[in-house]
Amino acid sequence: MQESVLFFKPAPVDLSIVETLVEAHRAQPGGLMPLLHAVQEAMGYVPADAVQMIARGFNLSRAEVHGVITYYHFFRPEKPGRHVVEICRAESCKSVGGDELMAHAEALLGCASHHTRADRKVTLAPVYCLGLCAMSPAIMVDDKPYARMTPDKLDRLARRMEIAA
Ligand code: FES
Numbered sequence: 001m002q003e004s005v006l007f008f009k010p011a012p013v014d015l016s017i018v019e020t021l022v023e024a025h026r027a028q029p030g031g032l033m034p035l036l037h038a039v040q041e042a043m044g045y046v047p048a049d050a051v052q053m054i055a056r057g058f059n060l061s062r063a064e065v066h067g068v069i070t071y072y073h074f075f076r077p078e079k080p081g082r083h084v085v086e087i088c089r090a091e092s093c094k095s096v097g098g099d100e101l102m103a104h105a106e107a108l109l110g111c112a113s114h115h116t117r118a119d120r121k122v123t124l125a126p127v128y129c130l131g132l133c134a135m136s137p138a139i140m141v142d143d144k145p146y147a148r149m150t151p152d153k154l155d156r157l158a159r160r161m162e163i164a165a
Contacts, residue, residue: 017042018050022057032058032068036075045076073128080123081116083163085109086140089126092133097150101137102126104151108158110165122163 018039025035035054039046046069055065069075087093087102102113111117111124132138135147141157158164 013047013049015047015050015053018047018053022054026057032060032065036069036072040075044080045078047079048077073126076123076125078116080125081120083122083142083161084125084140085122085163086125086127086130087113088128088130088132088136088138088140090129090133092129093137096136098137101139101149101151101154105139105154108151108154108164117165 021035021038021042025031025038028034032054035058036046039050039054051062051065051069054060055062058065069077085105087105088098089102090098093101105124106112109117109122109124111122113124113126116123127140130138130140130145132145132147137149138145138147139149139154140146141161146153146157155164
């Protein structure tokens with residue numbers, strides 16, 4: 001007997017917010033970056049479905065808009081989890097244990113960098129300089145910065161937030 005496979009079509013993304021934001025930014029010189037920031041601020045990410053609408057609004061090709069979104073690590077192409085943990089991967093933090101901290105976070109949260117855990121409770125992402133270089137290594141959790149982070153401190157924070165795997 002042949003096994004049947006079900007395919008679930010993801011729910012369409014409501015792009016009305018994007019439409020409003022495109023209208024608000026399209027006449028602004030260099031408005032694409034502020035628009036992308038505004039979309040991510042409003043939705044938590046920049047949905048792939050929005051690329052065409054943004055391209056049309058700014059008279060650009062879809063490839064150009066996609067190129068900008070993927071060039072900047074800051075922009076998320078997928079809806080993030082309930083909590084977002086960002087580990088600084090820039091030079092100052094890397095020089096004082098940033099790589100080890102990211103590896104620790106991946107194991108602790110049960111989630112690879114650039115990914116959202118299956119239960120959608122947490123997204124782990126790299127970030128490139130939080131302006132806290134003098135207090136490296138630094139991380140950001142739900143938009144709140146934490147300096148001089150250590151694996152032990154991260155363990156405690158994850159336990160408090162109930163996001164450890
Ligand atoms: S390099 Fe990490 S905060 Fe600047």
